[in-house]
Amino acid sequence: MLGSRRWTLGLRLWALGFGLLALSAGTLAQAPSGLIRGRVEVRRANPPVERRPSVGDLGMHTAHEAADQRRSVVYLESAPALAFPDIEPQRATLDQRNETFVPHVLAVTVGTTVDFPNSDRVYHNVFSLSGTKRFDLGRYAAGRSRSVRFDRPGIVRVFCEIHSHMSAFVLVFNHRYFAATGADGRYQINRVPAGRYTLVAWNEGSIRESRAVVIGEDTAVVEADFTLR
């Protein structure tokens, strides 16, 4: 179920970007715009991924940091016309610290290059088998970094081959109308052109909720809170 949802999301994002290419760039730049903000409350976040029982080990493992599973992403499912020309090549970072990916959820635009520095004292091996982007960065030591360019929209699940409890999500959009929530669950999407949209709040697993929002010609701010159960 979850996989098909991810696939559907990727398809929707792709179809949207593809379908809006015909409009002129000037239209978007001159259109009145507003701001969407609010708070996402995750009532039932997935429990952290535990380390597999280390029955074969001769002693205890060092404790690892728990990932922030409450971090969500809010985005426009139906993006405004000519979202593509707004996208500039970006760079982002998904750190590996205390055997945890930080942040647990990263949202980027298509074409973004994500750096995966290793800030631990042990090896890590970042990889993904997602249909959107398959990659394997191999093993590299502390202080080293390797990078991946994400050139298709969709959800990419990232793991470490050595540490089974490490996982993260990279959400790749072909527009810029999205925001990751902060530690307090708050988010803000800026410069949204006037129009009628479907706003989606996503949290890992199958937790997803959407609602309609309207940015009017003279609307400055739209408040939209979500409660994900």
Place this chain on the structure above:
Amino acid sequence: MVMAVLALLMCAATAADAQDLPYRPVSLAGGRIVLGTDLIVSATPQDDGEGAWFNYTDYEHNALRLLRLGVTADVRLTDRLSVLTDVRSDNGDAVKAYALYVRVRPWRDRPIDIQAGRIPQTFGAFSRRDYGAGNPLIGYPLAYQYLTAIRPDALPSTSDDVIKMRARGWRPSYPLGSLAVTTGLPLVTTFRWDTGAQVRVGGDGLNASVALTNGTVSDPHTRDNNGSKQIAARVQWQAATGLTLGASAARGAYVADEALAAVTPPSGNVRSAQHAMGLDAEYSRGHWLVRGEAIWNQWQVPTLSQNLGASSLFLEGRYKILPGLFVAGRFDHLTFSRLATPVPRSSWDAPVTRIETGAGYYLRRNLLGKLAYQHNWRDGGQVRSRGLFAAQLHFWL
């Protein structure tokens, strides 16, 4: 049955393209109880008569034809006290507790851990990484699986008795002790764990472990079968990121009371110990992983003046050629000491060489399919050379 389950899993794997499989261990009571599972299906097209010659394990199972369902559990009673277990059923047999022990860290700020019960092997490196995708191939290293002509419950009366059993580790028999038909011992078994207590001192960089157990590295026991304990020790050093070096040693009496009682006249100080020493190394970088392990082993036989020696060396490597796809290979050699017999002077068991190559593909992050080919050469016995194909699917949480 194994072939049927393998086919079923292949279908399930194909269907899994449409949706994600569960991947996280089951977590209960707020993370205090964590359950992992392993489902392993290995199959070979050759029948047991061919395939088992070189791949019998100590439970008379063929390592290339195996259906294993295992559940591991870590019950964290406090942040410094856990109970760990691993229960398994192989080929539909009764469920057995492969591991069941308590892990304690007595002092919060000192890296000292104590484990007591049915505990992991202290000796060597392979036994403890036979978990998850730790074995890049399907077969096991010879030192950890191949059955020699040594038996703990039956003894030869002369050197000739030993020579007659060359290459018959799957069913050696001797005149003294048990007359039951059973298998011989590998150098170090990875299919059973020993019972006793273990202490590890040190952290990830440098650590040392010592264990006192009922059995020996080749013949672990829940209950002591000879009134003598084994002491085993291991030092492990992470010399650099990605480079781990280890040294191990073990000494313990392996001959059961049942066999000792048949030695006439019983001497007061019977030589019946197994001595083992091992060196191991692992290096990984980028998409490469290379491992090697050497073991020197000696069994004292109360009825013989000479010790029976055996040594083993294996080197294995894995290279990931694409995301989710890897190739692997292992060179493995097991050799035996020479025994003074009338004519000719010969090694007491037949040396074996194995080369195994294979490839693995991750259908999902925790669903791994492997194909492998191994060729075995043996300097003795009815079957001198045999090539074997095998396939395996492994799903774990």
